Amino acid sequence: MPADELILVLVILLGIAMLLTGVSRKLPIPHTILLVIVGIALGRVADSWAPLAPLRHFQLGPEIMFFIFLPALIFESGFSIDTRQLHRDLPPILMLAIPAMLLSTCVVGLGVWWLLDIPLIVALVFGALISATDPVAVVALFKELGAPNRLNVLVEGESLLNDATAIVAFTILLGIAMQGGGIGWSDSGPIIAEFLRVFIGGVIVGSLLGFAVCELLYRMRSDMAVILTTSIVIAYASFVLAEHALHVSGVMAVVGSAIALKRFSMIRFPHDATHAIHSSWEVISLSCNSLLFLLVGLTVKFDNIMAVMGAVVLVVILILSARAFAVYSVIPVTVKLFHLPRISMAERHIMWWGGLKGGLAIAVVLSIPEALPEKQFLFDLTVGVVLFTLLVSAPTIRPLMERLGLNQLTEGEDLELRNSLITARKESASWLGELRNYSLLTKRASKGLLIRIRLAFSIGMFDEGSEKHDDDEYMALFRAYQTERTVLMLLYESEIISQYIYLRMNDSLFSMQEALRKGKNEHNAFRDSSRKSLFVLLEGGLLRYSRERLWLSKLLSRYQSLRLVQQMERHIAKVIISNMIIDMLEQQDDLARSARELLIANYQTRNKHYRHELKMAKRQFPGFYRRHMENTAHRSMINRGWNHVQQQHSQGTLGAKGYNIIRRKVEQELASISHVRAIRPDSDASVSALLDEAALFENLSSEDLNLVKNNATGITFLAGDTIVGEAERGDNFYIIIHGKVAVRKQDESGATHKIATFHDGDIIGESSLVEAQSGAHRRSATIVAKTPCKLLRVTRKAMLTIVGKYPDVRQYLQKIHGDRLG
Template sequence: MPLSESILILMALLALAMIAAPLTRSLPIPFTVVLVGIGIALGWTSQFWEPLHQLQHFRLTPDLVLFIFLPTLIFESGYNLDARQLIKDIFPVLVLAVPALLLSTFLVGAGLHLVFDMPLSLALLFGALISATDPVAVISLFKELGAPLRLTVLVEGESLFNDATAIVVFNILLGMALVGGSMDGHTMLHAGYEFIYVFFGGALLGLICGLIVCEWMRLMRDNFSAILVLSVILAYVSFIFAEHYLHVSGVMAVVGASLCLGVYGVTRISHHAGELLRESWEVFAYICNALLFLLVGLSVDLHNLATHLPYIAVAIVLVLLSRLPAVYLMLPATLRRFHLPAVRSGDKHIMWWGGLKGGLAIAIVLSLPEDLAARQLLLDMTLGVVIFTLLINAPSIKPLMNKLGMNALNANEKVELEQGVLHAQKHALNVLQRMEKARFMSKVSLHQANSLIQDVMQPQHASISPARQLSHVRQIASRAEVEELEHLRDAGVVPQYLLLDIKSELRLEREATSGEVAGLNPVLKVEQKLLRWLRERDTMASWLSRYQALRISGLLRRTILRILMTDAANAHLKSRKDIDDDARNTVRNELKTRLNALHAQLTEVHENYPGFFSRFETRMGMLAALAGAGWQADDDHKHGEIGKKAYCRIQQLITEAESRIPEVKNTPLNPPAKDLIRMVPIFSRLSTQAAETLASQAAVVTFLPGDTVIEEGARGDALYIISHGEVMVSHRENTQDSAILANLRTGDFFGEMALLGDQVRKATVTAIQASTLLRLTRKEVLALASQYPEVQQHLKAAEEERAQTLE
């Protein structure tokens, strides 16, 4: 068939899908299911009607699914998946994706073997390819139905991750079926190694590709076309390179790449570019979904399905039964084991019934060798199960959700509805009042419109407890904070990475106030791990100093932004007259308390680092002003108030001004480093020249309140002298309790035993206040001792004194 005709037929299929899209809105059937039905009807009609004969050439092939449709659909899903919720539920997702799939493979295969005496290798082969829930079918359906967030993440996560397991098991069983091998210990060991390589190798490859492309995108700045092209390259290159060259899971590679872009990449591009990227990929996925499900229907041969109907019926029952242990036994056990919130019984029913099969299973079965015995039987069984899940399971999920009461409003949602109706009604009536003042509507029309609004948007006046009212007002305040944060982002004051970080903090605060156990901010987890890795490495001393300066700058910026956000939330609550007065006053008092704490935190940094603070606020103010100027120039150029030449000239002026803004540097130590060194007994009699030499080699490091400077049991060879601040020295008495040994302040020192060769820390030192320390390593002291004999003598005397003490 000529390429032009193929493209024309594809466009006709796509146009048919677009015609069906608005018609299905009034039907209780998902759009994707309608497309499968249309595809089946077209395929059957094409056998008898000559104008449609060309459709006989349009069938799903493994390469079409794996290398055209799947990268786009998996990438879009991974990019839009709530990564934070996925991380929280990663253990149940992995249990569903690996051991649950292996159990399902065995149950389906054993059932077919017992019922039809099918060769066990072929039965298990079918069990492997049909047990994986298809990510394309599940994701498209759950998006259409608007399923709850956690349910969506669990089912989408399972469907994304279990592909690797299914493909590895399928390939192993296919090899056994072809050569007649047995499932001995060596084979099992090889299968385990292959699974680890395929599953985690694909994820690692995707992560590496994602990181490279994310940094590449940063260089593109606001060139959205280039950013979009890079994302397409990332999706397809990661998949094809994984599958074709490294023979690892292409799906896991795309999942890793898309999650990396969704979590890290959005911090490297502008918010506007990120939103456009998300919308573009939704369009790509919509096109692929439409064509894929039409082609699934076209690939069905009704005559062959009727021939093998008994096999298909038994396979459907086995597939449904084999999913029961995973959802009702393994999932709850995993949640209890890792102390995660339980899944509601209604959600379990949806997870069981919603284990849809789709194009992926068809692509796997089509990859079977042509000369394999019972290939046609396996193909028809697969198509039968896929069609059943799409035509029976999928349309019945929404009624099942309604039957289980999953669409009913809970107490919090009733409060939201009550307040939302009041707010919407007020806004609608204000619009009508403005039209009346402008003499746009007659009195009769105005009266009719007012009556309609008051009749339709009538508050339910449901009984709402004070606790629910308080929770809702907190949500209103949180929303006002987010709006202020996004306003500051639009003005260029807030970088994208900081926006996401603060939004994560707000989510954790909401979870804490709602009673849900909130974990540590993932950014803070990474920060603490990085700090722990840097602090005792001599080669990293300068990096530690720079990193801590960045942390202080980040703390100041975050504190200032939170002050602005809290002020905005307070003002918003003050202006809202449609919420409960007691709840509003309570939340405003909470905001006032938080505001006082934030101002105290800002004052503490200002008092501890006055020079640093002054330079920081100057630099931040200048950058914010220039960012605002750039945003205004963009807006003027966009709306045609200034031309291209004037716009470019303004951008040059802004760039020139940015280059003249001074950097924020650490202030000199007070007292000077050489005087601090002489406060240590073993250095108290050093000559001025020796002290100055040692001071020039020492590193200045800063620790924020709560930071661990040294940790008991860790290895280290550095002495710390306190220039400013306060630290606490503690010692572990057992696995749970610690005893406070001392509080050290300016002029005190700790870690001196490391200079004498004992590199295992005997206590933990934690910063109580923001503290500036002078760091001296054993290597630096020994190097000085080779030049100054007096240092060697002091060290030898200290070692002898210590030896006598130990005796």
């Protein structure tokens, strides 16, 4: 097809798709299904009407799907999926995407082999290509009906990963089929090993590429246009690099690069850039999906499908049976095994019936070489199954969700709705009062409009505008969390907190609000949201690995300094937020005083706690605390003023010349401020200064003092950090310069008990010196920081030299060791 004709066809098809988006809103069927129907109609008309003849030459080939549509659709899904919820439900998603997907391949393949009398290896090839789900229509319906976020992530996450599983399994099996070989139990080992290599290799390649590109863009200080363009480059580059250069899964490489880019961009890029990437990819995804489903419709040939209709029905039954086994047996076992929240039976019904098939299956079957005799039969069978799921399963999802009650409001959602209606009514009434005060409305007209306001934002059928409600504690909580999120955004825009802290705190608020929507109280909501994230677990592992290894001392010191800065930002934010919420609650006159006082007391307790934490940081690191607070205040004030200037410029009340003059002034002022997050608490004191505070070394000669200095490191530990772990190997010697730590020990039953508290000047690790054991010493107790602590760490080798030369030091350590053993 000539280039001009190709472009014309694409433009026409995309234009038709966009017109149908408006039409679909008035019809009871999803947009994607309407596209398939119109595509089928266009194909029929193209057969008899010459102007549309080019449509028949524009077929959905594997190259178009694999190199144009697939990377775009996979990347958009990976970038937009809720990674927080994906991590929580990763076990059931992986079970559905890999074992359940391979089980479906076997069930469908064996069934087709037995019922339709085709070679076993060819039947398994078909089982692999037809078992992947493509829930585009279902996910769109979820968003429209407000389905639970967890259900959406389960369905979309499964689709995201099982596409790769299907393609990898299909490629391996097709290779065996094209070589004319069979398959037996002896082949299962090599096949599984190859599958894991391709699948996991794709994840590693994509993740590394996403991280590297994100870091490069950050260090280059790239602007918005470069970041957006690079996101498109990485989507296609990761697929081609993995699939054709490294021979691993291109789909999993795209998934890995998308998720890595999203997670790291949230820390490295401005918030606007992340939002712009998401918006841009929504446009790309909409265009690709629209064209894809129109082309699926154009591909359909009813005569061929009717000839294999009996086989299609059998295959549909096999697919539904295999999926039923996975959804109703594998998922409950997985949820119980990993101690996850229960997935309701209604949600499992939707997951079973919503396992649709789409354009991926058609593209994969088109990639089968013509040398395979059964290609046409497999193609007709695939199109028939895809049409069944799109024209039968998809349109019935909505009534099924309504029948199962998944579109109904929970207790928390109902209260959230009532709260929004009440606050909207108050806002409208307030504006009406202002218009009345300006003498723009008569008193009679104001009364009439007030009635209309009450009707427009009525809570129920018999609501006449009363603002009385029977659960003021819930209402207060919803308003508090709404205020928290608003204030949190202001703190981020003013650069009082970094983007990383903003995202962590916002995720926590989102989790608490989701729990409230399910009808739980604040305590349960906080408990649900406090489950450790993957990052927190990795952070704990990194600290555990590095705290006793001398070669990681500098890295550990820098990382702990960064964590302290982040902790201070979080505490500052909590103090500001709690104060603003207390002020907000004092003004909520429509809520019962008792409910407000209860929540105000809660936030006052939080305020007191975080102020105490800041006070402890100030006491332990006075110079760092002062510089941090001064720079934070300076930077935030400049940014608040700059945000106001930007708003004036965008509204047209400030011209370009004035805007640019102010911009240069702001840039100059911000450049003069030492970056808040570049200030390190360990800059308050060098190792020499820490040695001056260690009474144990006050009688050392200059030569021996230099020996200790050259083998010592200052390390910061945050409250809650484990400094040494019981039974762990380590022989470093510590002196507590500032802070308080708790000493804990396990008894024979495995229960942990607190046995002592150490303060400024106390030592840790004397037993490895007194007992003079060779090799790595095993710690006799766990020591955890109760407050931010500054410790001086000295190597065992240097300390043994000092102990050997100074009897008073040896006697002191022996006395301490004896007292602790006694």
